[in-house]
Amino acid sequence: MSQYLLETVWLVPCYALIGASFAIPWSPGLIRLTGPRPAGYVNLVMTFLSFLHSAIALQATWNQPPQELFLPWLDVAGLNLTIAVEISSLSVGGLVLICGLNFLAQIFAIGYMEMDWGWGRFFSLLGLFEAGLCALVLCNNLFFSYVILEILTLGTYLLVGLWFSQSLVVTGARDAFLTKRTGDLFLLMGVLAIWPLAGTWNYTELAEWAEKAKVDPTAIGLVSLALIAGPMGKCAQFPLHLWLDEAMEGPVPSTILRNSVVVASGAWVLVKLQPVFALSPIVSNAMIGIGAVTAVGASLIAIAQIDLKRCLSYTVSAYMGLVFIAVGTQQDDAALLLVLTHAVSAALLVMSTGGIIWNSITQDVTKLGGLWGRRPISGIAFIVGTLGLIGFPPLGSFWALMELSDDLWVTKPWLVGVILLVNALTAFSLTREFCLLFGGKPKAMSERSPEVHWPMVLPMVILLGFVLHLPLVLESLSLLPSWASLNKDVALLLAWSSIFGCSISAVIYLSDFIPKPIHLPFKGLQDLLAYDFYTPKLYRMTIILGVALISKLTDMVDRLVVDGIVNFVGLFSVLGGEGLKYSTSGQTQFYAFTILMGVSVLGAFVTWQYWGTQFLNLIF
């Protein structure tokens, strides 16, 4: 049975697609009688089916070598495009994670979207995302990964733009699409340029090729830089990070998915391409640089935000930066482990805060407070999510960060410093959010704030349990390092950096001796971080300005020069007609004169050979 399910695990994306297409009929324009709710239930059932399928398949795949299935797609003129499906414990594990998180997010959405009519559109897009992510995880081919990433980019545009009557949603969806699209287009350049070099798009074959490839370092450097540009946009890395901030205008349940899984889709491609990146030291350094700058920058920005959802979105950028560092230093396992632990913890954090937003209405953390007494479950979920995200033993991310820093301890010690700094800053920012939400005295917006109803609490609690059990799960899968081989210094430093960040933040925000809201001594620096380094202005003054100017210039050239030349021909003909009509003077004698002139000229021309030369000789 489980063997059969393993062989048909490629059906998992199809379940979600079926769910997505079944949800569409309950759009308000089609089925008017029932209301939109069945759309959600159908999707929930399909997601649960795919979760069950992949979970059973995961057991069967354990301790088995990876298999590969091939589905022919297109074979034209020497180009053979075959969809390669990889069935390994890793990919099926990815399926379980995606389907599980999607299942929980959909239960959450049934509670959260209770007062909304747009279930058909919302759930079909969630289904599309689930299908896309599952297909991405299964797909073992760079070309089809690119195809799926592009479909997911379109999905992001539609999902962020769900409530399109709000102007910020429209601009946010636009930026999310264009920013990710830019990255994807560079990725396409890389995908196309690696074909003549490697002759294959299959990840496994690419890795084999990369092992003994002798290529021009400049060429492979450029190709690899293009290949990281796609994940850079997907993972919201500097400088393509603004879209994730603006994508927080979308509904919360989709944010759960986006913060945990969707941004990780770029990291997945990155990990898969790691052997290729290892060919060029420039690219590794670029990835480390991008990752480090994003991790530090975004965790600093997260501290300075007052919007609850944006506080969390910058933390996501920061952690994806750590994944970039991990891939840049050739540590795939640490990167994948970090993606896993980050996904569950980030989803838990978004669920906890999403419930608070749902009945406290405001997202402004400075207007919330004193929720701990009345919202214990959300509070505990936030604490566990925080501890699961920062390096706090024995929870998940500690092991991922341990594994990452352990290798760097010897090779690149300054990166350990970056990781510790990011960890401390993230601990600070998450504790700040916790203290502002749950600590202090209730404010006007949080005066009456009951705990949310069961569809939102249930997935939160299930996920909470999973985050708590994650170390045990990892232990049983023997993915954790043994205590003996543990680098105690690193472990202590990590734990201390977390404690340091948390305690300082708690002291600052829970005590009364610092007046709230807090003002830094340097107003400029606080504003710089709060407005995320003025990235919108930066975009507007560089790329957008350039493209706008070139567009206007091109438009002007089109209107004036190209159109002008064609119009001039027309105008010339009209003017010619208008001018030449005066040759018809109405004077009969003039006509007679014209006839005479015509006859004389023609006669002179015909008879020129008999007298012309003599005539000319006579004159000159």
Added chain:
Amino acid sequence: MQLQYFLLLAAALFCIGIYGVITSRNAVRVLMSIELLLNAVNLNLMAFSNYLDSVEIKGQVFTVFVITVAAAEAAVGLAIVLAIYRNRDTVDMEQFNLLKW
């Protein structure tokens, strides 16, 4: 007395006629100039028939025809001028430029 002189005289007469046709403002004078043209042609015909075809003198027959047709044409021309004069009270050629552009 040679053929050329006749031809040159006829050509000169033709040119004078053309000049008259193109420059005259009086419609009757235009008709008179046309008569000059026809007479120049007649001179040509007569000269050719005398010097080149003195046996069969086909040119003289042509001349008779030309004179006849010229008389008819002058009659019709004068009738047209009269018709225009009745409508417009003038025979000034420069007043007859109604059919322009």
